[in-house]
Amino acid sequence: MYKRLLLAALLTFAIAIAYVYRDHLHVDGLRTWVDAGGAAAIAAFIVLYTIATVLMIPGSVLTLLGGALFGPVFGTLYNLAGATLGATLAFVVSRYIAGDWIARRTGGISRRLLDGVASEGWRFVALTRLVPLIPFNLLNYLLGLTRIPLRQYVLTSAICMVPGAAAYTYLGHLGNAAVSGDANIAQKLLLGLALVGALLFVPRLVIRLRRKPMMTVQTLSNRLADGDELLLLDVRSADEFCGEQGHVSGSRNIPIDQLESHLDELNGYLERPIAIICKTDRRSAKAGRLLLKNGFNDVHVVENGMTAWCEAGLPVER
Known part of the structure; x- marks a missing residue:
């Protein structure tokens, strides 16, 4: 009951914000706000991304928006910063505040993950970041149930999230370029397709590297x-x-x-x-x-x- 009321209140608040700022909810308007806000606008975007990650809101839309607003390089950095901070905060909440509650709700998934991390440590974190076995937001909380040190978790997550962050950020940049009529859109499109292809190849490469030779x-x-x-x-x-x-x-x-x-x-x-x-x-x-x-x-x-x-x-x- 309380969860439904909270969800309804958040939805009502989001609708009210969208209505008040409806004239600014487009890329050009947001870019104007970013340009005017400078460092404060960048910080606000990273904080928004962090909160969305903790609340288990899919970050793909924000990642695409980051690419459209900040470009492929800085967009990747800001998206990665928000995702890493959000993943770290979710990990800490799970480990020190709500670990028992999360373990009860996730059942067999958490048991298998606990066993996997116990045997492989940070390598298991790298595998699950590069090969999306479990949804990103849920994985952050599940990994908090393990014994992996916080420093290893943060560093491994930040490094192994780079390929996905770069690819999705570039897609956001590409979409903005297409809308704005960029003359070099064809070249950017080819590069975008190459990045997506490379991203799809990463899980296969990881599995191939871990595969043992056939046994006679x-x-x-x-x-x-x-x-x-x-x-x-x-x-x-x-x-x-x-x-x-x-x-x-x-x-x-x-x-x-x-x-x-x-x-x-x-x-x-x-x-x-x-x-x-x-x-x-x-x-x-x-x-x-x-x-x-x-x-x-x-x-x-x-x-x-x-x-x-x-x-x-x-x-x-x-």
Whole structure:
């Protein structure tokens, strides 16, 4: 009840502000205000961005606005400053004020994230900033539940948010240039497309760098024989698992289309080795990418899967 009343009051206040300043709510009017305000206007923008981040208001609109008002370079700096300050404040609120309440509300997500940070530290923060596994505003509060030092969190976040901030800021600058009839809009458009393409490539690059080499069936057989405490995850369907090829003794069957909903069951293997097997290795590779995105650190795909296992004459169960 109180949340709804607060939301209604904030909405009413926002509508009133928009009505009073309706003649200034366009880029030219805002730029005039920024030019007149100087450093105070810049500070006000950063404070607004900080507050929006803490209140979990999507910052994409403000990022685009920052690019339109301040240009690609200074816009990126101001957007990054606001996002970093907001992320830091949310982290502090979560850690020292509302940690228990947030943990209860987020359930399995917070447990998996706590385990991931415990095993990887700041590297997990870098991964989740570069690969958007969890929405930015929610992630700030969730990371406050972990034991990562505040200094590491702030520094890692600021560095790893640069690619996204630069790309979205430039898009805002590009939109303003298009509206104002910039003669060089074609060149700027090509550069904007290149930045967006690079931004989309970053998550794949991060996952590729974390990917382990494929494991041969002989290596898998040797490790199992030596009593290695690895999880052998078979991602074929249940019919295939019990079908003609059979399965490796001790393997656990979770079909690829059900894997994402069963990740909480695998939390004990965030830092322990996981070997993934299917008929060949296509579904295994897909499962490996999913596990890496969710913080599992020692993931191996079995090369050519059960096909290679059977061709090598290794024992199976049916």
